[in-house]
Amino acid sequence: MDVKRRLRSRGYRVTPQREAVLEVLRENEGVPLDPEAVFEFTRERYAGIGLATVYRTLELFCDLGLVLRVHLHEGSQHYEINTGKHHHHMVCVSCGSVEEFKGCVVDELEESIREDSDFVVTSHCLSLFGYCPACLPAR
Amino acid sequence: MDVKRRLRSRGYRVTPQREAVLEVLRENEGVPLDPEAVFEFTRERYAGIGLATVYRTLELFCDLGLVLRVHLHEGSQHYEINTGKHHHHMVCVSCGSVEEFKGCVVDELEESIREDSDFVVTSHCLSLFGYCPACLPAR
DNA sequence: ACTCCTATTGATAATTGCTCTCAATAACAC
DNA sequence: GTGTTATTGAGAGCAATTATCAATAGGAGT
Structure with missing residues (x-):
């Protein structure tokens, strides 16, 4: 500990x-x-x-x-x-349930920004919204 | 109109x-x-x-x-x-200024999620944080 | 143009999510 | 143990947003 x-x-x-x-x-x-x-x-x-x-x-x-x-x-x-494993979340706009996903493409994005802009990116925030499997049929 | x-x-x-x-x-x-x-x-x-x-x-x-x-x-x-032109923002954590950037890699990300998960993504939110050219020297 | 129905408005009270204040308490270095 | 001082709980305070409600004003029908 x-x-x-x-x-x-x-x-x-x-x-x-x-x-x-x-x-x-x-x-x-x-x-x-x-x-x-x-x-x-x-x-x-x-x-x-x-x-x-x-x-x-x-x-x-x-x-x-x-x-x-x-x-x-x-x-x-x-x-x-903070488990050290970088991830983001998918939020169901219908029931509010949250699912995590591991893939994050922002590192690549930060790369391209480093080339195109003078802005230095130190962190980011990404959330995805949609429908979870349970709520999908209802929609 | x-x-x-x-x-x-x-x-x-x-x-x-x-x-x-x-x-x-x-x-x-x-x-x-x-x-x-x-x-x-x-x-x-x-x-x-x-x-x-x-x-x-x-x-x-x-x-x-x-x-x-x-x-x-x-x-x-x-x-x-809403101009129809999809974009996101870079926020300077020092002075609060906001710069927009056009590139968005999330479409690709949504693609891969469509394959890996039953979650259907309908929208997303992405913001980048860092230092603008003016604030960078001070940092 | 006039009328009527009802969407909309402005003012303000209420609510929500969070931070500040402060005296009392409790870590922990010695 | 003792003393210093970080931490705590309760409640006041605050900023952003939403709800309430009587008064107003779009605009469809005439």
């Missing part, structure tokens, strides 16, 4: 709240959660946690690179444990 | 507010504006317009396909006239 070390080496403290939030995110690998959902799940482990602490913790984990921000364009921000 | 026709054919009315908002967006082709900016610009043409009307009008124009939602992840939503 090098997370404790990573926190302490930067002057941050290891608290049961932070451990609980991290566990929740780890249990939901591949499933982007919004702060409210993280709050609810974490309360099952640490009943007294406050919503503000969840927000602060998610922000901190993002800074530390432990967690990734996921933009599903659904009103609220979503978060996911 | 087939916009009037497109509105009326769907049972919507042509109002000076809607015409003013559309003109503002047309004058700013390629420049994503947030609702507040649209509100300010539109007031120069139609002083009495209310903010709620701007929000409603932008929403309506999106439904009609006249306007596109642009996700710059900047707190507020942005909107842009």
Whole structure:
């Protein structure tokens, strides 16, 4: 568990709240959660946690690179444990379910931009929208 | 001007507010504006317009396909006239300036997804983040 | 042009998602 | 243990957006 070390080496403290939030995110690998959902799940482990602490913790984990921000364009921000495996999401516009896919062609795109433009790309955000197998027949 | 026709054919009315908002967006082709900016610009043409009307009008124009939602992840939503020319944006994380680029590799990506998954992709959202030529030296 | 129906509007209240404030608490280095 | 100070929970505050509702005004029918 090098997370404790990573926190302490930067002057941050290891608290049961932070451990609980991290566990929740780890249990939901591949499933982007919004702060409210993280709050609810974490309360099952640490009943007294406050919503503000969840927000602060998610922000901190993002800074530390432990967690990734996921933009599903659904009103609220979503978060996911950073497994190191780069991927994006397909969002069903009908039921809201999220599926991940591994392929990402943006690296190639960044390459071509490096040639055509003076803009230096450091990160990107890509989401796909459509219909999941379950909702397709209805549409 | 087939916009009037497109509105009326769907049972919507042509109002000076809607015409003013559309003109503002047309004058700013390629420049994503947030609702507040649209509100300010539109007031120069139609002083009495209310903010709620701007929000409603932008929403309506999106439904009609006249306007596109642009996700710059900047707190507020942005909107842009739909010229039919597919493109995405590069956002400078330092000064916030937005540059558009035409190339989009996602069509290829959608292709490969069609083969690998049962998910049917109907649209996508892609934004690139980095540093514009002006901000690069400072970084 | 006049009338009527109803879509639309502006003002404002309400809601949502998130951040700030601050006194109390609890890590953890010593 | 003790002291310093990061962290916490509760609630106030804030910004973006949406809902409410009475008043207004398109525009189809006459």
